[in-house]
Amino acid sequence: MTTPDTGVWIVVAVGGALTYALRASFVLRDDEGDLHPALDRALGFVPAAVLAGLVAPSVLAPQGVVSLVGNVRLVAAVVALVAAWVTEDTLTTIGVGMAVFWALRFLA
Amino acid sequence: MDARREFVAGVRAMAPLMVGIAPFALVSGVAAVDAGLSPAQAMGLSLFVFAGTAQLAAIDLLGGGAAPSVVVLTVAVVNARLAMYSASLAPHLRDFPRRWRAALSYLLTDHVYALAVTRAESQGVRSLRYYVLGLGATIWVVWQAGTLAGLALGATVPASWGLGFVVPLTFLAILVPELKERVNAGVALISGSIAVLGAGLPMNLGLLSGALAGVLAGALATRGER
Numbered sequence: 594m595t596t597p598d599t600g601v602w603i604v605v606a607v608g609g610a611l612t613y614a615l616r617a618s619f620v621l622r623d624d625e626g627d628l629h630p631a632l633d634r635a636l637g638f639v640p641a642a643v644l645a646g647l648v649a650p651s652v653l654a655p656q657g658v659v660s661l662v663g664n665v666r667l668v669a670a671v672v673a674l675v676a677a678w679v680t681e682d683t684l685t686t687i688g689v690g691m692a693v694f695w696a697l698r699f700l701a
Numbered sequence: 702m703d704a705r706r707e708f709v710a711g712v713r714a715m716a717p718l719m720v721g722i723a724p725f726a727l728v729s730g731v732a733a734v735d736a737g738l739s740p741a742q743a744m745g746l747s748l749f750v751f752a753g754t755a756q757l758a759a760i761d762l763l764g765g766g767a768a769p770s771v772v773v774l775t776v777a778v779v780n781a782r783l784a785m786y787s788a789s790l791a792p793h794l795r796d797f798p799r800r801w802r803a804a805l806s807y808l809l810t811d812h813v814y815a816l817a818v819t820r821a822e823s824q825g826v827r828s829l830r831y832y833v834l835g836l837g838a839t840i841w842v843v844w845q846a847g848t849l850a851g852l853a854l855g856a857t858v859p860a861s862w863g864l865g866f867v868v869p870l871t872f873l874a875i876l877v878p879e880l881k882e883r884v885n886a887g888v889a890l891i892s893g894s895i896a897v898l899g900a901g902l903p904m905n906l907g908l909l910s911g912a913l914a915g916v917l918a919g920a921l922a923t924r925g926e927r
Contacts, residue, residue: 594765594766595736595737595738595763595764595766596762596763596766596767596768596769596772598739598742600763600768600769600772601738601742601763601769602742602745603769603773604746604759604763604769604772604773604776605742605745605746605749605750606749607769607773608746608749608750608755608759608772608773608776608777609745609746609748609749609750609751610749611773611776611777611780612749612750612751612752612755612776612777612780612783613806613807615777615780615781615783615784615787616783616784616786616787616806616807616809617787617802617803617806617807618784618787618788619784619787619788619790619791620787620790620791620794620802620805620806620809621799621802621803621806622791623799628792631920631924632788633792634919634920634923634926635916635917635919635920636785636788636789636916637789637919638884638885638888638915638916638918638919638920639785639786639788639789639818639912639916640789640814640815640818640819640875640876640879641876641879641880641885641886641888641889641892641915641919642888642889642891642892642911642912642913642914642915642916642919643782643785643786643811643892643908643912644811644815644872644873644875644876644879644889645876645888645889645890645892645893645896645911645915646892646893646895646896646907646908646909646911646912646915647754647811647869647872647896647908648869648872648873648876648893649892649893649894649896649897649911650896650897650899650900650907650908651866651868651869652869653897653900654897654900654901657900657901658900658901659897659898659900666866666869669866670869670870670873673870673873673874674873674877677873677874677876677877677878678877678880678881681877681878682717682874683717683718683871683874683875684717684720686870686873686874686877687717687720687721687867687870687871687874688720690866690867690870690873691866691867691870694863694866695863698863
């Protein structure tokens with residue numbers, strides 16, 4: 594019982610427009626005024642905060658609840674984290690992470 | 702030429718992340734087929750929303766027959782972090798013509814943002830628009846092609862492969878170098894912990910509250926600096 598066609602197209606149009614509005618919200622603003630220094634400083638922490646917020650749940654709680662024992666994603670992510678720290682190389686990080694993930698998943 | 706060189710630099714910076722983006726796009730195409738969306742509707746989402754996590758959430762809800770208003774609200778909340786990206790990147794893009802900023806806004810995704818802001822801080826903003834265009838064009842092409850491939854393959858891509866796991870790995874790859882700065886490590890710890898505790902919440906609210914708390918903590922910890 595998928596949502597009816599018209600409903601899906603409404604989501605495409607309105608969801609798309611809202612998403613664009615969020616993306617353009619500050620970039621398209623023309624006022625030249627400098628940001629408040631505190632806000633400017635705070636925005637510098639956006640990458641670390643959002644990236645950690647994206648990664649941590651999908652590794653520590655892939656099904657929505659915290660899972661530490663027998664969590665293949667967690668083991669793979671820890672190994673990938675070490676690889677990232679040492680090499681700072683994207684492909685190596687992804688490659689090592691997926692290799693450990695698949696090894697544990699299909700061979701263990 | 703400066704423009705061309707910067708564009709290519711953007712393409713090259715984004716290219717390795719495509720190892721993660723391509724399977725993610727594939728998975729989103731497959732999910733759309735499973736949920737009963739038509740190929741046109743799935744591509745409509747991919748082109749107009751162009752944000753993986755929000756698309757997957759929308760597809761899941763639409764497949765379950767949710768009301769359009771609920772789905773639209775979910776998309777807006779899941780994508781609220783894009784406004785933070787917009788605010789963070791705006792000062793770096795301020796001097797570029799309006800139509801450039803309008804176009805680059807459309808391309809603003811997690812990966813584009815993270816690479817663009819790193820570049821702006823290390824190399825300055827002089828030709829940043831071409832660099833960001835290179836980043837965005839690369840992920841856009843791969844995302845659309847991957848979605849199409851997923852629509853074509855449908856259920857022949859088994860869920861047991863766990864292809865979705867490449868996505869957090871791409872984020873991890875960009876995050877880890879940031880953590881070498883101690884404040885960032887603290888910010889990430891706070892944000893990550895809250896996001897994990899809120900992992901069961903609807904609409905990615907755990908991520909949103911974690912990110913806000915992390916940013917706030919970082920600002921408080923560095924009070925009086927600069």
